[in-house]
Amino acid sequence: xxxxVMGKDQLKGLLNEVKxxxxxxxxxxxxxxxxxxxxxxxxxxxATNVVTVQSPGRYAVKESELVFSFTHGPDSPKRFLYPPLRxxxxxxxxxxxxxxxxxxxxxxxxxxxxxxxxxxASIEVLDRTLLRGKYADPQYTSMRSNxxxxxxxxxxxxxxxxxxxMGTGPRAKAGFDLALTELPGGFLVELGTELGEQMIAHxxxxxxxxEDLKDADRLTEAARSKMGRELDTNNLRxxxxxxxxxxxxKEIAERCLGCANCTNVCPTCFCTMVQDxxxxxxxxxxxxxxxxxxxTYQFAQVAGGHFRPELWARYRQWMNHKFAYWLxxxxxxxxxxxxxxxxxxxxxxxxxxxxxxxxxxKQ
Amino acid sequence: xxxxxxxxxxxxxxxxxxxNVTDETYxxxxxxxxxxxxxxxxxxxxxxNMLYIFGVGEVPVTASSDPYQSDYLDHTVRAVGSVxxxxxxxxxxxxxxxxxxxxxxxxxxxxxxxDVMVVGGGIGMNPLKSVIIGVAKKRSDYGKLFLLHGxxxxxxxxxxxxxxxxxxxxxxxxxxxxxAGDDKWKGNVGVVTTLFxxxxxxxxNTVALLCGPEVMMYFTAKELMKRGLPSSSLYxxxxxxxxxxxxxxxxxxxxxxxxxxxxxIFTYDSISRFFGVKQI
Numbered sequence: 001x002x003x004x005v006m007g008k009d010q011l012k013g014l015l016n017e018v019k020x021x022x023x024x025x026x027x028x029x030x031x032x033x034x035x036x037x038x039x040x041x042x043x044x045x046x047a048t049n050v051v052t053v054q055s056p057g058r059y060a061v062k063e064s065e066l067v068f069s070f071t072h073g074p075d076s077p078k079r080f081l082y083p084p085l086r087x088x089x090x091x092x093x094x095x096x097x098x099x100x101x102x103x104x105x106x107x108x109x110x111x112x113x114x115x116x117x118x119x120x121a122s123i124e125v126l127d128r129t130l131l132r133g134k135y136a137d138p139q140y141t142s143m144r145s146n147x148x149x150x151x152x153x154x155x156x157x158x159x160x161x162x163x164x165x166m167g168t169g170p171r172a173k174a175g176f177d178l179a180l181t182e183l184p185g186g187f188l189v190e191l192g193t194e195l196g197e198q199m200i201a202h203x204x205x206x207x208x209x210x211e212d213l214k215d216a217d218r219l220t221e222a223a224r225s226k227m228g229r230e231l232d233t234n235n236l237r238x239x240x241x242x243x244x245x246x247x248x249x250k251e252i253a254e255r256c257l258g259c260a261n262c263t264n265v266c267p268t269c270f271c272t273m274v275q276d277x278x279x280x281x282x283x284x285x286x287x288x289x290x291x292x293x294x295x296t297y298q299f300a301q302v303a304g305g306h307f308r309p310e311l312w313a314r315y316r317q318w319m320n321h322k323f324a325y326w327l328x329x330x331x332x333x334x335x336x337x338x339x340x341x342x343x344x345x346x347x348x349x350x351x352x353x354x355x356x357x358x359x360x361x362k363q
Numbered sequence: 364x365x366x367x368x369x370x371x372x373x374x375x376x377x378x379x380x381x382x383n384v385t386d387e388t389y390x391x392x393x394x395x396x397x398x399x400x401x402x403x404x405x406x407x408x409x410x411x412n413m414l415y416i417f418g419v420g421e422v423p424v425t426a427s428s429d430p431y432q433s434d435y436l437d438h439t440v441r442a443v444g445s446v447x448x449x450x451x452x453x454x455x456x457x458x459x460x461x462x463x464x465x466x467x468x469x470x471x472x473x474x475x476x477x478d479v480m481v482v483g484g485g486i487g488m489n490p491l492k493s494v495i496i497g498v499a500k501k502r503s504d505y506g507k508l509f510l511l512h513g514x515x516x517x518x519x520x521x522x523x524x525x526x527x528x529x530x531x532x533x534x535x536x537x538x539x540x541x542x543a544g545d546d547k548w549k550g551n552v553g554v555v556t557t558l559f560x561x562x563x564x565x566x567x568n569t570v571a572l573l574c575g576p577e578v579m580m581y582f583t584a585k586e587l588m589k590r591g592l593p594s595s596s597l598y599x600x601x602x603x604x605x606x607x608x609x610x611x612x613x614x615x616x617x618x619x620x621x622x623x624x625x626x627x628i629f630t631y632d633s634i635s636r637f638f639g640v641k642q643i
Contacts, residue, residue: 271613303444
């Protein structure tokens with residue numbers, strides 16, 4: 001792999017170079033004390049010199065000498081590749097004649113700048129889920145054919161991180177156009193594609209030396225042990241299948257609010273609601289697809305019945321989907337270990353603890 | 364990135380004209396639909412379509428028509444929710460739209476040469492009607508045909524206009540029961556499993572197809588296995604909340620299965636680990 005080192009002052013310039021290539025650049029921005037992913041106009045908007053402090057139900061940022069090594073906020077690539085509200089089509093009815101007025105198409109060329117390795121892995125999970133199955137989501141497929149990925153490897157993970165357990169971080173191995181690792185004296189820039197090469201063509205840089213690569217190895221390896229959470233994934237699916245009827249789900253549901261924060265911040269939760277929005281005169285109707293959550297009461301409800309009326313069953317659905325069902329469905333875990341569901345849970349339910357708890361057989 | 368082509372009719376619904384509306388029971392009607400584009404509507408028994416009422420919404424319903432023709436579709440619908448209640452106001456000449464067909468099929472090929480047992484509970488008879496038509500049409504391809512139909516009351520029995528024809532199918536038995544009879548009812552009373560004492564079948568040469576409320580399918584499956592039917596000869600049709608029909612919206616998940624694309628027809632063996640688990 002080609003690797004270079006660029007000065008830390010080149011970071012904003014790199015973003016501008018990506019912009020020059022015609023991309024809508026989505027990058028971390030500090031907003032209301034939170035790292036958000038936003039569409040940006042220039043590198044000056046980029047969040048820098050902060051790190052995040054995260055624990056169950058808590059999130060804060062603090063100043064740091066590290067320029068670009070903070071972990072994520074609540075937003076994930078999902079918000080841009082699989083937006084919360086999408087229009088599938090619009091149709092006009094005139095008696096028995098139906099005319100398709102608008103049909104979904106893809107969006108801009110999007111560059112996701114500075115996403116973490118776990119979030120890169122989340123895109124792979126979404127790809128397996130939404131475009132490699134029997135049916136592909138056409139909008140997602142189109143978005144993915146126009147995505148550029150610039151990863152910032154992790155050297156300063158947060159208290160709710162467990163990507164090392166899920167095998168998705170702290171360092172991205174493949175699947176990116178560019179990967180940055182913050183070293184004491186600059187950024188190691190690893191090229192994944194020709195597009196990545198174009199991005200840095202006009203930047204000041206030097207070829208990486210063996211000691212630069214060693215530094216990056218050392219820093220990202222050290223990050224493994226700094227993660228606040230861990231999860232034993234060995235044979236996890238079968239262990240959870242053996243505990244489908246664990247009474248512990250009811251204990252967890254005593255604390256769970258069913259608010260769906262966890263599914264909204266989850267980078268891989270893909271469930272959607274399909275709704276038809278008619279115009280007031282009834283002549284046109286628009287089909288909208290919006291994010292939904294298996295925690296909502298209506299999710300598994302049908303006219304005349306309800307398949308998951310109780311919250312403990314909805315928690316089980318979500319947790320088992322992530323760590324068991326997903327493997328059968330898409331040959332990967334549905335969890336990438338980002339810890340967002342732990343941080344953004346209003347009551348601080350820790351999914352790594354839940355997974356352990358339901359396996360415990362109490363006397 | 365690999366190329367993915369969406370099969371026709373997956374995302375955008377196709378207009379159909381209602382050719383005929385038949386009252387089946389006090390709350391069930393059959394709608395015969397013909398494509399306005401003059402094209403064909405092919406499907407296999409057990410598959411469903413998303414029926415769309417313009418501006419109102421969609422519901423998944425399995426077709427109940429003759430699977431050996433492709434000019435029209437029959438969809439038998441019970442008025443239970445916001446979409447089906449609107450559907451009940453529609454008349455001949457009105458339009459609805461469909462997406463589909465989606466999902467897996469009854470094992471019409473695999474059961475050739477074998478005896479076929481069809482067990483339908485209430486509206487669960489709907490997805491089985493095309494099997495009955497299919498077996499009757501290719502009668503020599505299959506062995507004996509056992510038709511078992513249970514309903515809550517005599518008024519809930521489905522396709523009563525067809526019962527005379529079904530009784531005339533060669534080499535078949537047709538048994539009906541209701542949970543609660545009325546003054547006029549002279550037939551069997553009891554849940555559908557009580558019918559198993561009233562006839563004999565060869566468990567080693569029978570394939571059983573079940574559709575109805577989950578609790579009915581659960582006890583029917585147990586009873587059939589108790590009587591020696593191998594679990595590998597059991598098929599069932601599952602129902603869940605469905606929004607897309609394509610395994611993308613996530614609503615229909617049952618354990619690791621998407622009922623819309625991995626089902627709705629499942630072999631008992633494939634789903635047994637999760638079937639009957641409360642609120643799965």
